[in-house]
Amino acid sequence: MFDARLRPLIDPPLDALGRLLARAGVGANAVTLAGLLPAVGAGLAIAHHHYVLALALVLLNRLIDGLDGAVARIRGPSDWGGYLDMVADYVFYLAVPLGFGFASAANTPAAMVLVASFTLTAVSFLVFAALAAKHGRMASEHGTKSFFYSTGLAEGAETIAVFVAMCLWPAMFVPLAYGFAALCLLTVVQRTALARRTFRK
Structure with a gap:
């Protein structure tokens, strides 16, 4: 919901760091793979009740996730990179x-x-x-991407905020989890309605 609005604020510093990495010869896919370590580490830290460490790893993972996109914008995006980035994102979301x-x-x-x-x-x-690719549809609200990004109520910024809250107040995990699950389901309903309007014909 807030991702597109936040991009003008977060992209400039990320692009500056991305340029440094690109000049050093670091590729976007290498950055993406590096982000798997704090993603899995956050899950392991939470499982062992190390919530402060988990919070640091969550934030580190999200920084790395932003940097791989910044490097890709400089060195040129690829379909393989887009695939890898999405899989890495969901490793984090599930961990x-x-x-x-x-x-x-x-x-x-x-x-x-x-x-x-x-x-x-x-x-x-x-x-x-x-389906958007099949119909030749493009969207630029989320920056240059390998495929169409449809906007929803629950996006990256909302997920990060909830994960941070869970790490800060682990005793509140259950209501936070149920509440965010409800928001995710509303996003599915919203996107399904949009798909019906867009692709029905």
């Missing part, structure tokens, strides 16, 4: 709720619901992108 699910049996049902809502959101997002 955090899985970590909370392993941290406490009381968290497990809410973690399962949140993972399921992420799965439905991903399916609606990726199928919409595939």
